[in-house]
Amino acid sequence: MLDDQRFGADEAPCLSVRHLSKRFGTACPQCAEPGASLNRNVCPRCGTVHAVRDVSLEVFPGEIVGIVGESGSGKSTFMKCLFFDEEATEGEVRALPYDGGAANLLELSSQQRRAVRNTVFGMVYQNPYLGLRMDFSSLSNIAEQMIASGSRSVGAMRARGEQLLERVNIPLSRAAEPPRNFSGGMQQRVQIAKALSNNPPILLLDEVTTGLDLSVQAAVLDLIQQIRRDFNVSMLVVSHDLGVIRMLADRTLVMLDGRVIESGLTDQILEDPQHAYTQQLVYSLL
Amino acid sequence: MQQRYNYAFFDEASKREIRRAIIKGVSIPGYQVPFASREMPIGRGWGTGGLQITLSLIGRSDVLKVIDQGSDDSVNAVNIKRLVADTTDVEVTEATEEATLIQSRHRIPECPLRDDQILVLQVPTPEPLRSFEPREAVTRRLHAEADYTGAWLELFDQIVRHGTTTTGADHPVLVNGRYVMAPSPIPRFDNLKLNQADHLTLLGAGREKKIYAVPPYTDVVPLDFEDHPFAVERFDGKRCRLCGAEGVYLDELVDESTGETYYQCNDTSYCASSACQPTKPADAAVASGAESSGSKASSRAEARFVGLSPQSSAPEAPSLTLRTTGDPSSDREGASHAR
Numbered sequence: 001m002l003d004d005q006r007f008g009a010d011e012a013p014c015l016s017v018r019h020l021s022k023r024f025g026t027a028c029p030q031c032a033e034p035g036a037s038l039n040r041n042v043c044p045r046c047g048t049v050h051a052v053r054d055v056s057l058e059v060f061p062g063e064i065v066g067i068v069g070e071s072g073s074g075k076s077t078f079m080k081c082l083f084f085d086e087e088a089t090e091g092e093v094r095a096l097p098y099d100g101g102a103a104n105l106l107e108l109s110s111q112q113r114r115a116v117r118n119t120v121f122g123m124v125y126q127n128p129y130l131g132l133r134m135d136f137s138s139l140s141n142i143a144e145q146m147i148a149s150g151s152r153s154v155g156a157m158r159a160r161g162e163q164l165l166e167r168v169n170i171p172l173s174r175a176a177e178p179p180r181n182f183s184g185g186m187q188q189r190v191q192i193a194k195a196l197s198n199n200p201p202i203l204l205l206d207e208v209t210t211g212l213d214l215s216v217q218a219a220v221l222d223l224i225q226q227i228r229r230d231f232n233v234s235m236l237v238v239s240h241d242l243g244v245i246r247m248l249a250d251r252t253l254v255m256l257d258g259r260v261i262e263s264g265l266t267d268q269i270l271e272d273p274q275h276a277y278t279q280q281l282v283y284s285l286l
Numbered sequence: 287m288q289q290r291y292n293y294a295f296f297d298e299a300s301k302r303e304i305r306r307a308i309i310k311g312v313s314i315p316g317y318q319v320p321f322a323s324r325e326m327p328i329g330r331g332w333g334t335g336g337l338q339i340t341l342s343l344i345g346r347s348d349v350l351k352v353i354d355q356g357s358d359d360s361v362n363a364v365n366i367k368r369l370v371a372d373t374t375d376v377e378v379t380e381a382t383e384e385a386t387l388i389q390s391r392h393r394i395p396e397c398p399l400r401d402d403q404i405l406v407l408q409v410p411t412p413e414p415l416r417s418f419e420p421r422e423a424v425t426r427r428l429h430a431e432a433d434y435t436g437a438w439l440e441l442f443d444q445i446v447r448h449g450t451t452t453t454g455a456d457h458p459v460l461v462n463g464r465y466v467m468a469p470s471p472i473p474r475f476d477n478l479k480l481n482q483a484d485h486l487t488l489l490g491a492g493r494e495k496k497i498y499a500v501p502p503y504t505d506v507v508p509l510d511f512e513d514h515p516f517a518v519e520r521f522d523g524k525r526c527r528l529c530g531a532e533g534v535y536l537d538e539l540v541d542e543s544t545g546e547t548y549y550q551c552n553d554t555s556y557c558a559s560s561a562c563q564p565t566k567p568a569d570a571a572v573a574s575g576a577e578s579s580g581s582k583a584s585s586r587a588e589a590r591f592v593g594l595s596p597q598s599s600a601p602e603a604p605s606l607t608l609r610t611t612g613d614p615s616s617d618r619e620g621a622s623h624a625r
Contacts, residue, residue: 110427110431111431111433114431114433133439136439136443137443137446137447139446140439140442140443140446143439143442144435144439147435147438147439147442148433148435152438152511152512153511153512153513154442154445154511154512154513154514155513157442158446175446176446176447
């Protein structure tokens with residue numbers, strides 16, 4: 001007999017995205033239709049780029065959801081829209097930890113958005129230069145969001161920063177050094193520490209292991225799983241690397257030309273892909 | 287007065303534009319108001335922002351004082367004084383208490399200013415967030431949203447790296463609980479003089495084309511952390527070797543012939559005046575063997591710094607430009623150039 005509670009049937013999603021779209025250009029009447037046929041993701045009439053088209057997904061507490069797709073499929077743009085780095089053209093984003101999921105985050109004022117960025121989301125970018133201030137010390141990088149959310153105690157922020165650096169295996173002797181001096185893997189770990197500074201309930205990870213060598217990749221992935229286990233953080237993981245997705249994600253969405261073409265349990269997607277593109281993607285896995 | 291220029295150098299429309307910016311600045315304490323910074327006969331970066339404010343405000347009844355790093359007689363101050371005097375014929379003074387308009391670089395005078403005095407500060411970098419964020423469009427948005435994380439973060443980074451904040455000057459302040467402002471490169475010692483002051487402070491950045499203001503009786507709070515409170519420079523146990531003053535901002539000087547380190551008031555007008563001076567005997571001066579009779583406590587009241595004026599072309603002691611003079615007309619050194 002199925003136990004409703006055990007299967008979380010009445011559990012509310014931590015993060016819920018509905019019909020999110022992002023267009024670059026002033027969409028003509030033809031391509032503004034949801035089902036319009038495009039030349040990949042570009043409108044043949046007006047040249048508008050439909051980077052993200054009508055994407056919906058839910059992330060439940062403690063769950064890791066993966067998004068895979070080739071370069072240009074819109075997965076990073078989607079993440080940037082969630083973190084307000086890009087302005088979404090339309091759609092709804094609701095986060096349970098912010099106000100119980102009442103408000104559409106995309107309609108918030110910029111001050112409220114800043115609060116969301118500082119307290120609800122932690123973002124780790126593919127390129128550490130986007131996520132870190134390379135000339136500030138690692139501790140300052142971690143303290144930034146704490147300062148932004150009102151902390152004015154150096155001692156408390158330093159203690160929290162050192163605790164996080166220890167967690168991501170960066171020796172404290174280098175805590176006052178700027179990330180500019182660090183290797184790529186260390187920079188990525190400082191970024192993760194920074195993203196965790198305010199105990200965000202939702203982590204957004206954009207290609208976190210791309211460009212790292214295999215042993216460092218393994219260490220970073222291990223760290224991410226530990227963080228999920230220890231802090232019960234929900235995560236949205238974007239990657240073009242199916243290995244990363246297989247290891248981390250509970251559920252996976254496949255994106256192509258701005259659309260979600262297939263979604264389901266990760267194992268299901270990888271073992272029994274339905275869409276022609278997903279089949280090609282899975283069979284081209286080395 | 288030479289009549290080749292309009293009164294106070296500018297045409298009236300320019301003065302009005304600058305005054306408008308000033309009024310807006312006063313209305314929104316700490317907010318940087320953009321203005322059309324004019325080409326001036328001195329180079330940008332040499333006090334053109336302050337000079338434009340001074341020229342737009344100065345009237346025939348004003349008495350002008352110009353200070354550069356606490357000194358009335360440094361080249362920058364003298365040049366600005368001459369320019370204003372040549373184009374307005376106003377009275378120029380070195381005595382802080384006589385001035386109605388005081389243009390200054392890097393210092394606020396030691397004597398508290400009165401509500402009938404205006405302080406004009408020259409500003410090289412008006413944007414307190416500039417080193418954190420180089421893009422003007424972004425810093426304006428940060429100001430609009432009162433997001434001053436960057437200013438705090440810089441202080442935090444200094445504490446992490448050096449154990450203390452390292453802002454020697456230009457320590458950022460929060461004005462009227464709203465805008466974070468660069469107080470111009472005044473020492474931290476002077477930051478507190480802006481808080482609830484009796485006088486109006488106007489700040490002008492000519493190169494950056496910004497004017498901002500601290501109206502009288504406005505809260506000005508230096509940024510700090512709970513466990514790292516703001517602290518001013520301290521000169522414990524040190525006193526001016528000329529006037530014996532304590533608790534003022536002191537310059538550290540080295541006598542190169544003897545290698546001896548001594549201290550001297552940074553504010554030369556304060557040092558030379560008796561009005562604001564504590565009645566301490568200048569025993570420090572005696573102990574260090576100061577040569578000039580001007581350093582004797584008895585003659586301090588008459589002492590004036592005349593510095594590099596034409597009359598003092600051959601001072602007795604090159605390192606010390608203090609001379610005694612009872613002639614009050616030396617106050618109008620700058621004005622004499624106009625004749």
